[in-house]
Amino acid sequence: MxxxxxxxxxxxxxxxxxxxxxxxxxxxxxxxxxxxxxxxxxxxxxxxxxxxxxxxxxxxxxxxxxxxxxxxxxxxxxxxxxxxxxxxxxxxxxxxxxxxxxxxxxxxxxxxxxxxxxxxxxxxxxxxxxxxxxxxxxxxxxxxxxxxxxxxxxxxxxxxxxxxxxxxxxxxxxxxxxxxxxxxxxxDPKSLKKPEWSLGSAEGRKKRIVxxxxxxxxxxxxxxxxxxxxxxxxxxxEVLFEEKNINDAQLVLVAYGTSSRIAAAAMKMARDKGMKVGLFRPITLWPFPKKQLAKMAQRVKNFLVVEMSQGQFVDDVRLAINGTAEIDLYARPSGIPNGEEVFAVVDKLYQSIKPAIAAKKAEKSKPAKKAKAPKKAKPTKKLKPVKKFQPVKKKTTKIKTAKKSTKKGGRR
Amino acid sequence: MYQGIRISGFGGQGVISAGILLAQAGLLENKNVSWFPAYGAEMRGGTANCSVVIASEEVSSPVVSRPDTVIVMNEPSLAKFEPLVKPGGLLIINSSLVNSKPKRTDIKVAYVPCNKIAEEIGTTKIANMVALGAYAGLTGALSVDTIAKALGKVFKRAKPEMLELNVKALKKGAETKI
Amino acid sequence: MELVNKKPSSLVDIKMHYCPGCGHGIVHRLIAEVMDELGIRERTVGVAPVGCAVFSDDYFNCDMIQGPHGRGPAIATGIKRSQPGCIVFSYQGDGDLASIGMAETVHSAARSENISIIFINNAIYGMTGGQMAPTTLIGQPATTCPKGRDPKVNGYPIKVCELLSQLDGARFLERTSVSTAQGVIKTKKAIKKAFQNQIEGKGFSLVEILSMCPTNWGVTPLQGLKFVDEKMMPLYPLGVFRSPEQEGGQK
Structure with missing residues (x-):
């Protein structure tokens, strides 16, 4: 030690x-x-x-x-x-x-x-x-x-x-x-208690079956x-996860294992350029940190999933976020991405969401437009009932995200 | 501080162990380090290469795609790795075995006759140490003394005479000037 | 009244599910008697197979584990190597041992794992409904070769003892039958030998027991006994194929 x-x-x-x-x-x-x-x-x-x-x-x-x-x-x-x-x-x-x-x-x-x-x-x-x-x-x-x-x-x-x-x-x-x-x-294995179901040495007890x-x-x-x-x-x-630069993040990268390190490199490059990019890394993939992601999606509206597969991990992220935020995918199925290429995706995505972020900021800073604010916030509010009563609508949004992702992400 | 290094050469030229040595030396200097080999089929017979990162911050990707320094120990490695060097980066060429010249003008190039120097010291087996010495001398990223210390950690079963030759090669390599 | 015979304490006192004329019950009892006689019940772990004998984990009154089809020898290896003090036996049928689990059988023998395997050869799949086994005789009908096993289509039966006798690690190999009273006595002896070998650390022991499956053979229990003697024995001769005493010796 x-x-x-x-x-x-x-x-x-x-x-x-x-x-x-x-x-x-x-x-x-x-x-x-x-x-x-x-x-x-x-x-x-x-x-x-x-x-x-x-x-x-x-x-x-x-x-x-x-x-x-x-x-x-x-x-x-x-x-x-x-x-x-x-x-x-x-x-x-x-x-x-x-x-x-x-x-x-x-x-x-x-x-x-x-x-x-x-x-x-x-x-x-x-x-x-x-x-x-x-x-x-x-x-x-x-x-x-x-x-x-x-x-x-x-x-x-x-x-x-x-x-x-x-x-x-x-x-x-x-x-x-x-x-x-x-x-x-x-x-020391000897210090571990023998479980009550373990086989062997049955002296003085009933037989056990595994x-x-x-x-x-x-x-x-x-x-x-x-x-x-x-x-x-x-x-x-038992959920385990790691967060980096989440507090002020406008875009959160979601990745696990090796791709989380590559995503971290991209995040660092983005931060160096002043972009508010964070990283969320599930450590337990099952149990999946659903609640944590869902909670984050109440504030963060853009996620980018990075994975070295066609888009498997992204499904769990989608299930967790449940349509409450945009999810993009950068996939390298059995390919190893590098920080620069992931950063390029981050950069492009960040530029595309920038106007939205700026608009939001502007709203917040103008107290006179307070009346308007709830209107803008409406979609978020609406989403709650949508969850239960309009599953069809939700699905279409999801497919949209998926299509977009394929264009942006997949190399092949 | 961040140093991404790629070392490449024929299998048997000690490029893999040179990489481990760098990583170990970086660890001795309390840096964050990683080492990653090109493994498997590539490893058998053909060229071998590895990535090393020595950094004061957390190492993100262990696969160095844009190295600050590339050490090429044989001809095929030059063609493969020259394009990857970061602009302004360093390319160390084992001029004993590499005849071609790099095409790029935006990088620093050091020609080190590693095999020749190693042979003069006693054995071409330590050509990789000459290259590492050159790396230490030119970049100052690590001290030759630390690499020498790392030798004992990495090659636990090496004979003292052999270690001594390695250190000699490191020191000789460190005298390299561009 | 004097009690002259009783159920061995190594068998749980419950009703078995086996069909009339089936050999499993006989072999179960023999194994239990051997456990009793050697006084090893409390340190024995049995591995139950997939197939008719899957429920043997309920019948034997020792610790039992039931595993995937054919993997008995691997499971037994895991138990024996981690608990060398235990006596470990694997109880397997012909589909289990000689078809899906052939690799485990051969390699546990090659490693000479110090385990005992009790192998029931009844030339048919029982539990799944009478399909062709690796030991099904030429011409013998089965639900997957209704016209009888045709070597051109289905290949030839596998003689397990003969096959394993080529391996240096297979220390004790004997083929017996439970179709006659005499055969039952010999079978018990062979089982006892297999367990004793393990106690003495002699390595891999396997007893191949020719047994009856009247239900899937489509015969009466009595005809079943005859089938073993007349049809199976000519192809699967009884005897000791290897023993630790005659190191390397083959009958």
Missing amino acids: GEKILMKGNEALAEGAVLAGCRFFSGYPITPQNEVPEYMSWRLPEAGGTFIQAESEVSAINMIYGAAATGIRTMTSSSSPGISLKQEGISYCAGADLPIFFANVVRGGPGLGNIAASQGDYNQSVKGGGHGDYHTIVLAPNSVDEMGNFPKKCYELAEKYRMPSMILADGILGQMMEPVEFKFQPV RSYDLREGELEKLNWIRAKKFKEIEDK
Whole structure:
């Protein structure tokens, strides 16, 4: 603790998991996450744990299923295609209410795609992943430091709510080196209480069963309602996000992971030129910071989403803001934007909203026009009833935004 | 202070480790740093390159698309990276292996016979250190002493004699003048 | 009155759902008797498969985990490696072990995981309704090969013990049957051996048990016994294929 070490993101991720008490890892090689199993192959035995190179991702996740069922902290990691293979097992863990932790160091897709960084697995991560009605807690680091410190958070959340948790990274975060400071005391696995559902050593107690099925009439629905309640609680309590330069912002960039850093670069360039641009970064992608964005949209009327996918993340932003502000998209599906190009988009957008901002300002500064003000504000007021009674109108606005975005954003 | 650096060359010329060394040295000087390699298929056999950022403020993107300094260790790297250098930036060319001349006139160019100098010191393996020395000397972004200190941190298993040669190469490189 | 026989304490005292003439119940009981005799019930974790034996997690009176189709050996690996003190067995059918889970089977054997696998070979998919299994005999009808298994279309049956006997990591491989009283006794011995090997840390053990599925074979329970003896055994000969004692030896 305390010292800053220069580490690769993948290695920080592995070390962070070990320091957080992970004693079992199984995985399969795939670029760009290979440093994780490589690191674990020597680090875990050193820490008294187990490393297994499995014959496939499918087998790897099922080893995790078995090991996690004995109540220990486990980990598996992979990159996009490998995560797809693991989804059946992840769904079983969700169905058996097992706390597991895994990481996806996302690469380009679909298919074999490429090995460069991408954010194309957003929907897969936040909308479930495998089959069935469940969620995974998704943390999106944007630095090597967070790669090293988030595993502990993932374990704690997974165990608190008995469900899978994951880190959604990408090739850049996995491959880059940055200083990391592990900001917690190493967790001694022996200090962790064995959960009341864990398997093995049944002396003096009744047998336990870990399973993901319930064929009894109506029982599965009951179970799923219990989970739904749990998910609601998580959405209320466990949201994490970061804000930069929000207070006076007229335009807010919304991005996560690597693209949030690139967006930050663009924001800085804009600020240097006197533009009031801020940045909102969800850290938990599920639970998504819906309320925070909705609240912000009461004041900020322009948002620009930056993502390294076709427009997956933007959907959640749209759902959160719910038609109360303009949302533009700058998308690079499996491409890596740079600060300058994002700034160019910011600049253009900012110039287009400037007249509106100026008009608003002018209104505010003229007390005589007070009477007019409520008229102007009317649309905002109107929106509330519109929400319920005119969904059709709302939809058209949304489509408009989407069309506009494609023109402005997409390269291809 | 912000320094975005790209280092490029053949695999085996030590461009990846030179980058790590810069980042480590920056960390020793309490700067914010990042290092990012071109990884994977590109890495096998062909040219290797990496991005390094050393900054007093937070590092935003670790991928340096408009570098303040580019170090090219081989011929193909010149064509690829010359266009990226920021106007007014610095291009360090390993003139032992790069025969072409850059076309741009809006950047500073330093010709450093890295391989030749390295060979004179003892081994061409340390040509990358000559280039780093030149970088330190010309930009003043980092001191040669700090890079020398970083050597011990990055190459934990290196023999002391080898480290000494590296330091010599750094110092010799730092004498570079434009 | 003197009690001469009772339900093993390693079985939960509930009614099983298996069909008349099915072999699962017999094998369940044998495993439970072995657990009782070895005194390992409280430290045993069983892996229930997907298929008819999915409910075995209710029947065995030890800790149980039910996993995805074919992944039993991987789950067992995870449990055994993280809790080496536990005795771990995976109970699998032919579709589970030799079709969808072949990779897990082969690789857990190659790694010589110190686990015991009880493999029920009844040459058919049970739970899903009589579809062709990897072990379905040539000419044997199934709901996905109604005219009988045709090698030109469906390929040939897989002989699991013979296949695994090529692997150095597979320490104990035996094929038995539960179609006769004698076969039941031999099967129990083989199961016991598989568990004992694990207790002694000898590595991967698998017992392939030829078993009856009269329902999906479309025969009576009695004819089912005959089917095993007359149709299955010629293709799947009984015996020990590998044992730790005859290191590397193949029958």
